[in-house]
Amino acid sequence: MAVYQATASAPVNIACIKYWGKRDTKLILPTNSSLSVTLDQDHLRSTTTSRADPSFKHDRLWLNGEEEEIKDGGRMATCIAEMKRLRKEEVEDKQPNEPKLSTYPVHIASFNNFPTAAGLASSASGFAALVSSLAQLYQLPVSPSTLSVIARQGSGSACRSLFGGFVAWEQGTKPDGSDSLAVQVAPQSHWPDIHALICVVSDDKKGTSSTSGMQRTVETSPLLQHRIKHVVPQRMVDISKAILDRDFDAFAAITMADSNQFHAVALDTEPPIFYMNDVSRAIIALIVEYNRVSVAKGLGRKAAYTYDAGPNAVIYTKKENVKEIVELIVKYFPQKEGSFKDVFGLFGGADVAKSEGSVVEGFNEAVAKKFEVGAVKGLIHTKVGDGPRALGKEETLLGDDGFPKTLA
Amino acid sequence: MAVYQATASAPVNIACIKYWGKRDTKLILPTNSSLSVTLDQDHLRSTTTSRADPSFKHDRLWLNGEEEEIKDGGRMATCIAEMKRLRKEEVEDKQPNEPKLSTYPVHIASFNNFPTAAGLASSASGFAALVSSLAQLYQLPVSPSTLSVIARQGSGSACRSLFGGFVAWEQGTKPDGSDSLAVQVAPQSHWPDIHALICVVSDDKKGTSSTSGMQRTVETSPLLQHRIKHVVPQRMVDISKAILDRDFDAFAAITMADSNQFHAVALDTEPPIFYMNDVSRAIIALIVEYNRVSVAKGLGRKAAYTYDAGPNAVIYTKKENVKEIVELIVKYFPQKEGSFKDVFGLFGGADVAKSEGSVVEGFNEAVAKKFEVGAVKGLIHTKVGDGPRALGKEETLLGDDGFPKTLA
Incomplete structure (x- = not known):
């Protein structure tokens, strides 16, 4: 009997133009377009x-x-139902x-290779991998x-993990959300460093969870509407141009300004939302001085x-500057010994x-000031990457019985 | 020979609707109206x-x-010259x-009864006392x-220290600044608790100094213009009504929202300006929960x-709630022993x-979380107060020789 099974992986993406606010919470339609690096x-x-x-017996995850x-009626059920509908149609x-x-129940096993404690949102890569594996299966x-x-x-931000490189989520205008989708601004190969x-x-x-936080901002921040209508549209144009021109200076200026503005509208919320802490502020001070x-x-x-929506900093830079940073x-x-995975061999062992x-x-x-060990718990060095990958049988997370393998 | 001398004291004021941004840096004309409690x-x-x-021989301070x-050509010289001009005219x-x-040189001695380390701006009370003492002298x-x-x-904010109670600084529209002045919304006696x-x-x-910080915000924050044009004018109306109605709930909501928004536009500045730190954020969390x-x-x-423009919190409340807060x-x-001056006898010794x-x-x-001793260095309990006071000879800061007395 045939086994219908597929495995895919999908990447994390970190936005340069931030998504914050929904105009439709059920369909997850945003109040503004956004743009990220995969x-x-x-x-x-x-x-x-x-x-x-x-x-x-039934769908399980x-x-x-x-x-x-x-x-x-939850988000996971919606995604699976939509994928089955596409299979049928x-x-x-x-x-x-x-x-x-489309009439068969599915078993789905998913795994993130980064710990939850790292404070990286896994929902974007997770839903992108789910949709990618079902697209392949179907x-x-x-x-x-x-x-x-x-x-x-x-x-919401999972849509941007369907592409590699530099990805825009166009907010769209249709009530059914069919034009609220991700497009690739430039592939990884355009600006690989x-x-x-x-x-x-x-x-x-x-x-504060981003889901509840962003809606509080929509409801209470007087500044958000100005951001949505008058700031983000031009920034989307400008940062796309910076990417196509490989203009790091412009890319950096817009990225930092938009991070600041996202946290500004969070602070303009009632009650105010703070995601950055004193360590985050100190990292900003270092980067501001480094750029100065x-x-x-x-x-x-x-x-x-x-x-x-958390205190972690992501610092974008060109390859040649990473070691210095x-x-x-x-x-x-200060870092604990052995804590940095030098995947690019910057420190040669x-x-x-x-x-x-x-x-x-x-x-x-x-x-x-110099902080104590542990204020920054770890550093992860990575780069712009590709979109979802179809993986071979050796990568499957389900055993022959259709249940998750015990992970060694 | 007659001695022409006068002594005045003037209060500190803390804004509920914040002043942040000048439309004329020489005349100190603000981009928006503001309102404070004296x-x-x-x-x-x-x-x-x-x-x-x-x-x-010449003017000295x-x-x-x-x-x-x-x-x-500095600010102090401008104030003295303007006061001499008024004396003459x-x-x-x-x-x-x-x-x-108006033709005589002046000697001026000024004293703040609160330490610089307290992080309270002394320029507002200082310039108000200067102008008040000269007005009395002249x-x-x-x-x-x-x-x-x-x-x-x-x-700028010194203009609001010319009145007691609840004071608006109306931004004005004239290029010469003659209509950019303070008016009393309500006296101390209207809402003494x-x-x-x-x-x-x-x-x-x-x-970041407020003088340089606010101009960076004017130059770089896309959100500031929206605040100036579309948010502050209505808030000035609403908080004035709340004060006249003695509606503490409304007064508190507007005060907190405007503090948040001031810090939001500071954060929306390039490079971003942060005045609040983790301790400030924790105090906000306590007040938000207390109000909830x-x-x-x-x-x-x-x-x-x-x-x-600093990490200090000022908490407004009605007299009956101070002890609880x-x-x-x-x-x-936690506070050091003996650090709190219980001027209202809340703790009866x-x-x-x-x-x-x-x-x-x-x-x-x-x-x-509970912080270590020293995170909040001290607590000062005070209340709404009156405007500048003319003081008697026993309070003079200048000796018979016209030079500052040695302070005992």
């Missing part, structure tokens, strides 16, 4: 195996080995000989943009910070925790 | 003695016993027998609003936080540092 799946990814089998309930209705997979002849419409209904350094920041405060020195030398901005961060935020830290000429060291 | 001079004040004497240079030109004090037949026009040119608790927050970061409980009980908001703050921010802290019924204690 990060490399070699380092951070969600992997999902989906199997359709008429013998299964396991996340990192633990079963999660698929709630009726695009495949089975047109080719009557194809198996009626042999859907549809574009990533079409799939992005479905992933969007799982988690965009690297990212994720600074995982310790936080002793439980943050670089601009003074006529080199333009060399780094761009951006913060999502890692050393700068480590100088102010030397422990970054023992790095003396290069002195950037002209850098005013007083812009931040 | 605090009681019994607790916080600047005192200034001015003497005019033809034997003096001593601040807290140290001589400060009066720079040509309003007194000497009209009454030729009056002595020509026997000027002019209103506090007229004097406020001159104090404004020393330090508005109290203020200042939480002096420790900071290890040198902040109170609103749930049908009592409305009982407290309002507001933050100026002090205990709440002390619970999360007991040391607030030893207070167990009352438990507010229904309060979720997990909204903030």
Whole structure:
């Protein structure tokens, strides 16, 4: 008997123009367009195996080995139902000989290769991997943009993880959301030396969830409407141009301004929402000073910070500057030995925790104090990456019995 | 020989609707109107003695016993020149027998009774006291609003310290600034049970000066223009009504929203400006939770936080709630013994540092962690107060020789 099963992985993406606010909470239609960089799946990814089998009792899902309930009418159920609908309409209705997979229950196993404690949102890569694995299972002849419409209904920013490179989520105008989808602004190959350094920041405060936080902003922030109508549209145009021109200085200026403005409207909310803490602020001070020195030398901005709904910094920079920035961060935020995975061999086997830290000429060291070990819990170095990948049988997360394999 | 000398004191004011941005930096004309509560001079004040004497060589100023240079064309020189001009036009030109004090050099001694380390801006009370003492010295037949026009040119927010109670600074529209002045919305006696608790927050970061910071915001924040044009005008109307109605719930809601929005536009600046730190954020979390409980009980908001260009919190509340709020703050921010000056006898001689802290019924204690001693360096309890006071000879800061007395 045939086994209908497919495995896919999908990347994390970190926005440069931030998504904050829904105009339709059920369909997850945003109040403004957004734009992100897709990060490399070699380092951070969600992997999902989906199997359709008429013998299964009902749809089931396991996340990192633990079963999660698929709630009726919930986001997960919506995504699965939409994928089954596409299977029926695009495949089975047109080719009557194809198996009626849309009528079979599915078992889905998903795994994130980064710990929850890292504070990286896994919903974007997770829903993108889910949709990608089902698209592969169902042999859907549809574009990533079409799939992005479905992933969007799982988690808004998931739609941007359907592409590699530099990705825009166009807000769209239709009430049914069919034009609220992701498009690729430029592939990874267009500007492959965009690297990212994720600074995982310790936080002793439980943050406001982005889902509830963004709606409070929509309801109470007087500034959000101005941002939506008068700021973001031009920034989308400007940052797309910066990417196409490989103009890092402009890319950095817009990215930082938009991170600041997202946190500004969060603060303009009642009651105010804070995601950044004193460590986040200190990292900003370092990057501002690093850029000040670089601009003074006529080199333009060399780094761009951006913060999502949490205290972690993501620093975008060109490959050639990463080592210098890692050393700068480590100088102010001492790391535990062996904590940095030097995947690009920047330190050639030397422990970054023992790095003396290069002195950037002209850098005013007083812009931040030196923090205690653990203030920045870890550093992850990655780069712009590709879109979802179809994986082979050796990567499957479901055993022959259709249940999750025990992870070694 | 006659001695021409006068001494005045003037209060600190803390804005509920924030002043942030100038449309004319020389005349100090603001981009929006603002509104403040004048605090009681019994607790916080600047005192200034001015003497005019033809034997003096030139205008001189001593601040807290140290001589400060009066720079040509600087703000201090402008204020003194404007006061001399008023003396000439309003007194000497009209009454030729009056002595020509406007032609005499002045010696000015000023003293703030609160330490610079408290992080309270002394420029507002300082310029208000300067202008008040000169107005008294010169026997000027002019209103506090007229004097406020001159104090404004020393330090913008100083104009609001020319009145007691609840004071609006109307931005005005004239290019010469003659209609950019302070008016009293309501006197202290209208709502005397508005109290203020200042939480002096420790900071290890040198902040951005408000003078340079606000102009960076004017130049770079896309959100500021919306605030100026579309948010502040209505808030000025609404908070004035709340004050006239003694509607604390509305007063608190607007005050907190405007503090948040001021910090939001600071954050929307390039590079971003942060004045609040993790301790400031924790105090906000406590007040938000305190109000949540109170609103749930049908009592409305009982407290309002507001933050100026620094990490200190000022909490406005009605007299009846101060003790509860002090205990709440002390619970999360332990105080050193003997550090709290219990000027209103809330604790009847007991040391607030030893207070167990009352438990507010229904309060979720997990909204903030308990900080170490020193995170909040001190608490100052005061209340709405009166405007500048003319003081008697026993308060003079200048000796018979016309030079500052040595302060005992």
